[in-house]
Each structure stands twice: as structure tokens, then as C-alpha cells.
Amino acid sequence: MNAYREGKQRLLQAFAAQAPTAARAQRLLKDLAQHTDAALRALWEQAALPAQACLIAVGGYGRGELFPHSDVDVLLLLPSGTDSHMPGPLRESLERFITDCWDHGLEIGSSVRTLDECLEEARKDVTVQTALLEARRLAGPAAVFKRFRAEVQRHVDVPAFLRAKTLEAQQRHTKFEDTPYALEPNCKESPGGLRDLQLLIWIARAAGLGHTWAALAQGGLITALESRHLHRNEATLKLIRCLLHCQAGRREDRLVFDLQAAVAQQLGLQAQGSVRASELLMRRYYWAAKAVTQLNQILLLNLSERIAGGVAPPTVPVNERFLDRGGLIEVVDDGLYQREPQAILETFVLYANVQGLKGLSSRTLRALYNARQVMDARWRADPVNRQQFMAILRAPQGQTHAFRLMNQTSVLGRYLWVFRAIVGQMQHDLFHVYTVDQHILMVLRNVRRFLLPEHAHEYPFCSQLAAQFDDPALLYIGALFHDVAKGRGGDHSQLGAQEVRRFARAHKLSKVDTELVEFLVAKHLRLSQVAQKEDLSDPEVIAAFAAEVGDARHLTALYLLTVADIRGTSPKVWNAWKGKLLEDCYRLTLRHLGGAPVNREAEIEARKQEARQLLALRSALPETEAPLWRTLQLSYFARHEAAELAWHARELWRHIGAPQPVVRARPSPVGEGLQVLVYARDVPDLFARICGYFDGAGFNILDAKIHTSTDGVALDTFQVISSDPATLHRDLVPLVEQKLALALTQTGPLPEPRRARLSRRVKSFPYQPRVSLRPDERAQAWVLSLSASDRAGLLYAIARVLAKHHINLQLAKISTLGERVEDTFLVSGAALQHARQQLQVESELLDALALPA
Template structure:
């Protein structure tokens, strides 16, 4: 056995060494297959086994495509006449296979059982399509293949495989799998190419891989150029899978973060000034997957027509003689025709192929033609099918031809810790989200945004801006500004009206303004609201930006959307609208806040003694920073405790916005208290979304925190609210500073470290300082920052915690005498950077 095992190991190592020296896919897969064949045949022939049995390779191994860490799938086929007692001869065989280093997956079945199982299970039937005789009874193996082939119903097989593929695409289109795609099973992966082979074999074309493609050529199902593209795609995906198996040293089909950079360098890819080598690799993968998915769609459709002997009557077909070169206007005309005929399910395979080829006729002259320009704009203005049309145009390569800058971002990945889609897919997701706001069946998702969209006069401008908002990603410079320049060129070349052009250019340039203002600035500051409203200028621009921002965040990564973010955006939207409508003076006055809070207190049965106990201890800033509802809740919550004199008190409630927990802390002020509270939340496993720090006139803190359990480990709020109120108060009274949180860095951050950026500047016209930083997020990061600030005798006045996936973008308002001196201020900056760099 040792000799067999050593010989097999040596053959594998030699094959892999030859691949590393000269990377070629077919020789490696062939050599690995032969090494396994030789060992299996040697073991089989060494044992005294019944003659009426055969050892058969199935699946990928049967196809002759044995990857470095793939399982070796085997069928031990038994003749129906073999006595039951003889089956015991095969049991030791499997253990011996494993002992020799073969990772086998096996089944032992009689011939009749194989045929019965294949008839019931399309996965088994597919596996048996790719059988390869190894040793034993060759006549028995031939009988299996003959009877299986005769039993296949091509129509049922195609229908079953299509359902299977749809289900697989759904399972492997999860947002995490966009970042770390499964090379076999993700849409556009190797399995989509296998689908073409399987269905082709079921229809009766030649067996096994490329032979099947070549056999389709005479029937006109595909052309030589398409065969070359499919083989090229298969070769690239196979190279990736081989490299992944070798890098992982185990059976791994997901292109995990930790392998992407290394594999990119192995394939000869190098980083540029603006992009990692891994991002270039992933762009090539997504473009290949895009091409595979289109080939799969066209060929499965063509095979369906070959089986049924007719075209789908609900598809839009084009004659083979369609001349797009002489009549280029028909290209976009076809898209408009599909949009205006809801009874059509899509294009026929022939139409898809012709339109994909037609992209070569879209050049500068085509783009300058006023008719073609009107057609493109008309597609965006159709009452139905806008998202479907744009996605279809993208798959056919027509958008990248019509907007060349869009072609550059196709498949472009961003390893920035929060985007989960390539830039092109993100842009189309944004367009899709905007489109949903215009449709009444989705009104319940975002009621405010839906109402605004219903009153917006030109939704097509929003759709167009969606295509351009990130079009300059990956270039040197601010992508918003560079994108606005691209948008301006488009508007000018299409002679769009001045008002429409101005809105488009402004929207692309300012598309991040609302989210950054809402999440990083103090929305209780009238100056912040006024500056933002002035930047928008009028309600049309504000409405457009609000709609765009909601849909953009949702298209970036659904996991970073929260009720809290939704509430922030609405708060800023309403505040800016009030400012534009001239209501600023009334709503922002301290007296108006007091008046509204008194009304709410009376509704809760509180007398004027409630506010008399608390309000004299608070300055005007507290009233400006809190809404009337917040003022009323804090006042009545603290009233009973404050009648007995100032004390340490912690009170909680489920946040009024419907997500997270609001924590109110009243305690004597002392140095390091903010860090202590942050440490308590960190050890609890909760994230702090927002902190409002206030010191009363009698030197007590009145701090409020909005916290959330990111892992959703607590099913009910009651127990955790009681726990926080009791345990946090006890820790504050004892003055116990929690221990540091062990550093646990996420896999993506380890693979793609984010260099921290930090800014510490004095506020204009005030005595405080603004600290802002961007860094990789980790559990306990806020606590580490708070401890560092406390160690340098700096107090936190407000904190806005903005987490984007694995990326933290936090803003603090700080106070401390040492900040006025350059040397201790620089020492603080160095200490903070050291904490932030731990994640790197």
C-alpha cells in the first residue's frame, strides 16, 4: 500500500510542478486524472473481486477534469444477477482507496438501481452522463451507458436542468458570494459551462466538453468565434480554480479574500496607483462570468429550439439576415419594441446573438446621431421595462458601447470594505431601486421616498444619473467630480435642456452630500442645516438627492442600511425642507422646543414640577441638540430620581425609531466616564451608533447613547434593558474601567487592510475640536479610541459613529486644554493612529 500511496503522491507532485513551471490547464487535469486512474486500477486488479462488476469514474473525474483538491467520484456498478453475499467483497476497497490518499465519493449500485435512481433524480442522471470506464466488466459499463442514453427525455432533461440552474443561481447570488464568488456554482461560473455540455449531450451531440461544442457547429447553434470565447472563459476559470486549490491546500471553491491578492500576483497582475492587483483580478473574473452567463443563455435557448423544433412564440425573434450595419437605428429600436410589448418574454437566442454582435456598429458616429440619442433617452422614459431593458443592454455590451466610460467600470470591484457589487452592477442596482420607487406595488417599502418620486417630474433623469454617478471610480481624483465631467460631456453631446443638464451634473457631483452630512454632522446645528439647504438650492434638487441617496445606500450593501440611517436621512430632509420654506426660526428656537416638550409632558400627566427639577440645570445647547420628544422623555424619566437629589442613574428604552436601544446616563461628571461607558457596551457586544454628551450646570453628565446589537443575539429587549440599567449604573458607581477588548480583525480587513486616515482640527468660531477618522472597523474600536482620548485628558462632547460594513467613519467633538498646544495635540494624533492601525 505504501508503494501505491507514494507513487500516487509523486505523480501528483510532478504534475503540479510541471503546471507551476508552465501553467496549462489540460495537461494538469489530464495528468491528475491519470494518476488517480492508475492507482484505482492497480488496487482493483490486486483484489479478487467478482467479475460481474465495474469501476466507473463519474462527475468531473469522469469528465477527465480532476482538479488538485477535487473529490474523486466513483460508481461501483454491480450486475443485477450478482448474489447479495458477494457485495461484501467491495467494502474493504473503499477504505483502501482513502488509505492511499484518494478523496473518494462513491456509490455501490446494481444496474437496475442506477437506472431507477437516474429516472427519479436529475442530479444522478447528470452524473451518469459523464461516466468513464476504469476497470472490471466493460460490457456491463457499456450497457449502463446505452440504456441511460435511451432513457433520457431531452425536453424533460432541459426543463429540469434549467430549474436546477435557476435555484443554484439564487443560492449563489448572496451578497457575500459577490465578494467571494464560488468558481463552480456562482452565476457565470464553471457549472454554467457544464450545463451547456450536459444539455448538448442529452440532445445527442458529441460527449465530453469541447467535443460537444464542436458538434453543435454544423447545426448553426454557435459559431467558431463563440467556441473560442467559451473555451477561453473555461480556461481562465479553470486556472483560477487550480490556483485556488493549490493556495488553500484543501477543497475550496470560493475565491476567498485571503487568496485573491496572491492568486492575482501568480497570474502576473500588478497593482496600479488606484487599484489593487486583486481588484484587477476580480474585474477579469466578473467580465468572464458575464460572458459565460450570456453564452449559457443563448445556447440553452438554442438547444431548447432544437429539441422542440420551433422558436418560442413569446420571444422577439429577428431574421438571420438582419442588417444592423446598414440600419444601425434598429439596434435600440429592438430594445424599445421589447419594452412596448409586455406580452414578449424576451429576445430569441438568434436575436440575442445578433444584438451582441451589433455592438461593433456602435461607434463615435453612432453616438453622435440625434436619432440614436433620442432612442436611448426614450428607453429611460418608457412606462415599463426600464430596469429589464438596461440590464439586457448591459449583458449584450450595448451600454458600454454607447457610454464608453461605462465599459471601463464593468466588473470593477472595490475592496473598500462596504461595496458588495462591482461598480457596473451597483449602478444598475441603484437604477433598479429608483425604478421601484416609481411603481405603486412597492410603495410600502419606502413610503416617503415613494411619495416624493410620484411627484418628481423627470424620473428618467435620476435613472441616467445612476449610470454616471460612479462612472469615474478607479481613476485618480475625486470620482464625484470626475463623474460630473463625464455627465457634462454626455449632456452636451445629447443637447439636453439646460435645466435637465444642470440637475444631472449637480446630482452626480453631490450624490454623497446628503449621506455624509446626515451621518457625520450635528443635525441640531442650524448652521449645518442652512449650509446643506443652500447647497441644494431648491426643493427639486433636495428631492432628487434624497431619492438618490436612499437608493444608493441600499444598492451599495443592504447590510449597512438601518432604521437609524433611514431616520437620519429623513431628519435632514425635513430640516432642509423647513429651512427652504422659511420655518427655520420657529422650529429651531429654544423656547419652541420647551413649549413642544411641555405639551408632551402634560399628555403624560406630568406637572410643571417635572421640568422645574431638571431644566434650570441645563443650558440652551441641550435644548437645541434634542428634539421635543427626546426632551420630554428624559425629563419625565429623570423626574422621580432627581426629587431625591442628583444621583447615578441609567435608564433605557427601545429606540423610538424602531431599531436599537436608547440609553440615558445621569451621573456626577468625572474624567474617563465616556470611555468607561463605551467599554461596557463593547464588552456587551453592542455597537454605539450615536452618543450625545452633555454636562449640566452642576457638573453632572446627562449623556444619551443609541446602541445596537449587530449580531442580533438577544431575542427580546426586556432582559437586556434591565441588565444595562443595573450593571452599567454599578460600574459607574464603582468607577471600574473595563479591560481592553481583544483585537479580532475580520478576514476581509486582514486581506485588504485599510490605511487609517485621521483629521483633528479646531471648529470654526468655537473652542472645541473636530476629530474625524476612517479606519477598518473591529469590536471595541470605539472603546479603544475613547480610552486613548481619556489617557490624554480630552473630553468627548458628541460622537457620530458611522459604520459601512467593515469600515468605520467616525466624527467626535472634543474639548481639552491640551488641544490648544501643538506638541500634545500631535502626540494624541500619533496615539490614535496607533490604535487605528492595530486593525491593519
């Protein structure tokens, strides 16, 4: 009974014993299929099934290939006329056959049908129809199987099948965000994966046009070169999928972080400087997937035209080099790009500018694919091409689609040679979820959306600023180059600034514009750092940043690029609070640049007056604010907006000096989460207990403003958001007010932080914890900066260390970048005045930040 399992294990061990190659992987897939064929035939013979019954391999197994842990899909074809309820002996024989298969280690997926039932199911479900098209006889009369295949083929509605499979592919691509460059791609289902190649063969087989790349080449659907490239890249994908199954010991088609290093090691890949072996593996995968994507477009368009029966769409001349073929750009002849290389970029100028053009025809795609050798250094330096590239950037529309299409067809990387180096470049910084090239194109898209009226509702302030910006092309250039030096080692911002300066000179940008794009690339992280890590209520912080920016044009361009950049890293990184911090920093800096530096006293007085007006609108008694405000220092008023001052006064005027903690919550004014007010006697572990409650209740702290009144009462305000995105925060207000107040009355040792599973990304790419403790500008407090991989309970663990050493918090800036945290605290305490105790604090913080073993 173990013969099948042992035979399969011998095949896998033999494969693992030698260096894996594409050819050896293909041989393994064939051997596994043949080994499975023999086992199934033997069990079929023992089952005593009707003489006219057939055992048929379908689906992937029907192709005569079997991946190590893939399902074994079979059809048990019964003679026509067999009762659907089946007589007892037949049912028993079928059940015994299926049970024997599982007992022998054959994990089959089986269906039992007559021919008529097969045809009916295929008519209703294109997936069933697809599986039947790949049928292969294992046992039973050859004549019965021949009739089965003929009937299945005869009942295929080829145009309907093409439409259904194309829509199915679009749906699948959408699921994977229409990119082969996911950090953990599915080598079977993702765009550019094996399923895209199988799709082509299914359509060709259904149309009777062949079922191998060689046959399609003989039929004129692809060239011999394209056939070789399809075969080579298919072999690469099969090898990777095969290794994934072997490494995981189960069916695993995703190149997950946990397995990337192991697969790379098995392929013999070794780290090259700062580039990991897993990155080399992923680069190999991405290039194969990209080639598959390009060739898939060409062949799918050709198949569609062939199936349409030669009915050509209407063709209208665009100019002497291009035609509009049913909305697709088509070259006038196959040799256009070889003869006139300048026409390559002209293709995308037309795509961006001419209304109604929505893509490239198969003839144009093929011509681009075959013109890669003419896109050389001489082509890049051609003044006409440089003018055309700038024409795309300055087109009134279409930049996003044009640059994405240029990247898909490899034109962008061949024109911007520096861009080619980051195609498929992974980012292991725990908050980017796209490869570098895809992130850059996402940022370009985000900038472009700021200028489109139909997207003005998304970021109204950004749209307002972008509409007034004098030359949007400069923003697009900043987006294209801001991360283009990633992966080189060194400061990618400075290296990128050098690259964009070369680009600007080559493309004859003015000195002023050159300086701007260089500034954008060199400083593209600076606004985010100031807004999220420094005290925006400090006029000196704003003055220093204003001096660094220089003028309103630079500030506006940097703000737009920063918002687009953060939005383009990951759907998890952006939130409304982060947007508010950036906007506040922009507005404060703009006012300073306008010649009106912040007069702190006047600003605070105006803020107080606005708060009084808000209180009056809420029918508060005169002087409602006075009892609270008399106990608070200037820094409190500097760090809170008028609406917050009014809210605090309205909620606390009756509780001044109260012995019990007061907790109030409301939906956050910035639109996400809750704003929580805590008013309680200041004790060393207060902040830790607050963090402990939020941690246990499943809230993430986005920001904390910490204050202590002159009479020793803490007045702290927190911006929090639930870790459950479906949460209705308004409904949580009573619960938070009650439970947090109760938690703050507890005494005794602080509870241990809760343990939670680490994400796979954090486990695979842990971020080295860092702690920095330095005096602030005035040497009156200390700035504590922390960086670490994020996890549940991390802020609480930090707070416990601070409470243990009686370190007081004055300000907390909480910044979560995907699965990495960058937190900054303004702290004070006697322990920080002594070098030995300071080292102890830093050491314990590093232990708190370290990932659990």
C-alpha cells in the same frame, strides 16, 4: 503506499515551475485524471471483486479531468441480482478497496449500486442522474459498462431533465444574487462560472446532441465563433480554478480576497498605476464570466427549442423589424443589426415599453453578440440612437430591466463608452459589495422603486417625493453617472460631473436639467456627509448646506439619489437610524430653503411645549420636567426631539442629584435597536466605560448625544443595535438597564478592549487610519474626525484614549460604512490647547485605530 501522493505532487510541482497558461492547466487536469485512473485500476485488481463488477468514474472525474483538490467520484457497479445486504466476502472486498484508496491518498466519494439501483436513484434525484450521464469506465467488462450507459441514456426523460436542470440553475444563481460580479465570486458555481458551461453539456448529452462545443457547432446549435469563445472562456475559468486549488492547498473555488493577489502574481499580472494586480485578475475573470453568461443564454434557448421538438411558440409581429416570439423579442432576420444598427437600441425601447415582452430570443441574443463591431463611435453619435436612449430613460416603466439587459448583452458599455470602463471594476473601500457597474444598476433600481406604487411601503417618504418630481429621467441619469469615474484616480465625483455634462449636451438636455444632473453627480456624497458628520441642531450647518444646494428641486433630487446610493452599496450599510439622519437633514434644509430659517429660540420653545403635551398624555404631574430642565443648557434642547425630552423628564424627575447612575432603555423610536439613556456623575472615563459595556455586550453604537448639566451630571443618549440580527431588542431592556448601571459603578483601570477576529475583507484591504483634529467654526471646541477599518472594540479603544487625556465629549456622530468607520466627535479639554499634548493624543488615537498585527 505513497506512490500516488508523490506522483500527484510531481505533477503539481511541474505545473508550478512554469508560467501557467490555459493549455498547461488543461494538460494538468488530464494528467491528474490519468494518474488517478492508474492508481484506482491497480487497487481494483488487488481487490478480488466479482468478474462482472465495474469501476466507473462519474461526475467531474467522469469527464476525464481532475482539479488538484477535487473529489474523486466513483461508482462501484455490482452485477444485477446482487443482494443489497451483500454476502460477507463481497462486503469485505469492497471495504478493503475503499480503505486502500484512502490509505493511498485517493479521497474518493464512492457509491455501491447495481444497475437497477442506479436507475432508481437517478429517477428520484436529478443530481445522481447528471453524474451517471458523465460516466467513464475505469475497470471491469466493457460490455457491462456499455449496457450501463445505454440504460442510463434510455431512462432519461429529456424534457423533465431540462426543466430540472434549468430550475436548479435558477436556484443557484439566486444564491449568488444573479450576478457574476460578486467581489468574491465562486468560479465554479456563480453565474458565468464553470457550472453554467457544464449545465449546457449535460443537457446536450442527455438529449443526444453532443458533448463538446465542436459537436454542438456541427449540430447547428451554436456558430463556429461561439464555439471558439465558449472554449476560450472555459479555459480561462479552468486556469483560475486550478490556480486557486494550488494556492490554497485545498479545494477552494472562491476567488476570495486572501487568494486574489497570489493568483494574480502567479499569472504574472502587475499593478498598473493605481490599479492593483488583483483588480486586473478580477477584470479578466468578470469578462470571461460575462461572455459565458451571454453564450449560456443563447445556447440554453436553442437547446430548449431543439428538445421541444420543433414546436415553435406563437409569433406575432411587433413592427417591421421585430417579432414577439412567445414573449421574447426576435429579430426578423439574423442580419438586422448589421444592416440597421439603429435597431439595436430599438430592441430595448420595445423591451421597456411593450407589455408582455419578457426577454430576448436566442436569435436576437446571437445577433447582438455578433453586432458588437457596429456599435462604434459613429453609432454612439447617431441622433436617432441618442433619442432612443432617452426614450428608454423616459419610458413609463421597465428601466431597471432594460438597463440590466443592456449591460448583460454589452450594449450599455458600448453606447456609454465611459460605462464600459467600470464593468467588472472592483471597489476596495470596505463597504461596497458589488462591482461599480453592478452598484450603479442597483442604485438605478432603487431610484426606480421609489416611483412604483407596489414598493411605496418600503420608503414612504421617498415614494412621496419621487411621485412629485417633475422628470424622473434626470434621477436615472444621476444614478447612471454618479460613480462612473471610479478607478481613474482623482475625485470621481468631479470627473463624473464632467462626463454627465458631456452626456447632457450630446442628448440635448436643457440648460436647467444639465445643471441639475451635473450637480447630482458632483455632490452625490454631500448630503450623507452633512447628515452623518455634522451637528444638525446647528442652524449655521443647515444654512451653509442650503446655500450649497440652492433650491428644493436640487435638494429633493439629491436626497432621493443619496438614499438609493447608500441602499445600493451593501445590505449591511443601511439602517433606520441612518435613514432618520438623512430625512432630518432634508426637512431642516427644505424649511430653510422655503424662506423660514430656523429660529433657534422659537424652535426650542415649541419643542418644549410639545414635550409637555406628551408628558400630560402620559398622566405626568404638572411641572414634571422642571427639575431636570433647570439643569440643562440650550444645546440639550436643540439636539433632542420633543419625544426624547418627554422621555428623559419622565424617567429622571425623581433622580435629580442622585449619587448612583440611572440607566433607562427602550426600543428605538426609529424602529431598530435600543435607545439608551445614561444619567450619572460626569467623570473623565464615563464615556469610555459606557462604550466598554456596549462593546462587551455585543452592541454597536450608531449615535451618541453627550451633555453635561450645570450641576456636573452627564445626560447621554445612545442609539445602539445588537450585532446579532436575530436579537429581539425589547427583551434586552431590563438586562441593559441593570448591567450598564453596574458597570458604571466600577472603579479602577479601564479593562482592555476585547479581541475579535478581523473579517477577511479588512485583512485583505486594510483602510489606512486617519485622524483629523481642528477647531470648530466658533473656536470653542475641537472637531475630531476618525477613519479606520471597523472591528470589535474600536470605539471603546478611542474612548480610552480620550479618557486618559481627560478630553470631554460634547457630541459623537458614529458612522459605519460596511467595514469602515467614519466617526466625528465634538470635544474639548486642556490637553488640546497645547501642541505637544495634541500630537500625543493624535498619535495614540492612530495606534488605537491601527489593525492588530
